[in-house]
Amino acid sequence: MTTPIRPQVYLGSRAPNFTADSSQGQLDFYDYIGDSWCLFFSHPGDFTPVCTTEIGAFAALHEEFKLRNCKLLGLSTNSRETHIRWIKDIHQITGFNVQFPIVCDDDRKICTTFGMIDLRNFDAQGRPQPIRSAYLIDNRKEVRLVHAYPLSTGRNTAEILRCLDSLQCFDKHDKKILTPVNWVPGDDVVVSPDLSPASARTVFPHHRCVRSYLRLTPLDPDI
Structure with missing residues (x-):
């Protein structure tokens, strides 16, 4: 019997490292963050309506996060090829280029490890379906903020940016x-x-x- 993966991510904990495929190729989480902050956020799947609006909104704010030394990193449950097609569709719909990678998490290991799941939502194969989670992780790889939204509710990107400003002001x-x-x-x-x-x-x-x-x-x- 397979031992279930337990979430390892809490405020103040060190974000676990992982290696995975992404829309921009193989990605090591720690190497990607480097000395920056990171907003790591999850989606239940590609070509879904609310997720499309969210990815477009984060793409529009890419430069604002960059000014704050914060990299963006998405996660969805589909393949690299599907991510790439979705990113092109997002650009056509919203007018914004998605410059950040979207992690491929088809087996749900990453979203389960990070606790990006709602135990009431499973796919046809019985696997947990990622919700709209968002983590602000600082340049020491420490989890500084955790947001969890249900599948029915799109995120407020301005609020996440405001929280990043608050945390960086606190540190400064x-x-x-x-x-x-x-x-x-x-x-x-x-x-x-x-x-x-x-x-x-x-x-x-x-x-x-x-x-x-x-x-x-x-x-x-x-x-």
């Missing part, structure tokens, strides 16, 4: 800040509760104290 400021609800770059941030009042006055001299547990500050020193 050495974990001294957090980002509040609906934050986008340029908005005030929250001073970390771990920062003492004295340290907060030194590091963020323009911060304001709404409550002892809620301190807000601009990041632009001229504000």
Whole structure:
């Protein structure tokens, strides 16, 4: 009896490496990421309607992710040949070239390892069907964000980009800040509760104290 593959991916865990075929040829996950961040996201299959809109939207944002040193990597359950035909169709429909690879996961090993599955959805062969999962993985190969959408719901690409900005802002400021609800770059941030009042006055001299547990500050020193 085959031992089922258990998901190995959690916030803070090291993303497991894998080697697989893709729309751009054989791919080693760690080599592909290199020293960059990576958005790794799954799809249930090629030539499916919601997935087509999503791939097109990510293709449109390719340069935005590149500016943030973040590579894009898709996953679907079909072959390289089918991926290539689908990518051409996506370009015809959306007008955007898909410059990032799409991993081939016909046997569902990668999506199962990453937990990109819904145990209520299986294909005709009884294999788990990938849902719309998305992982932001940093340049240390650490999983920093996990999104899971059901098959019926397309992703919000702007929200994923916003989350990447938040995580990179958090790292840039050495974990001294957090980002509040609906934050986008340029908005005030929250001073970390771990920062003492004295340290907060030194590091963020323009911060304001709404409550002892809620301190807000601009990041632009001229504000």
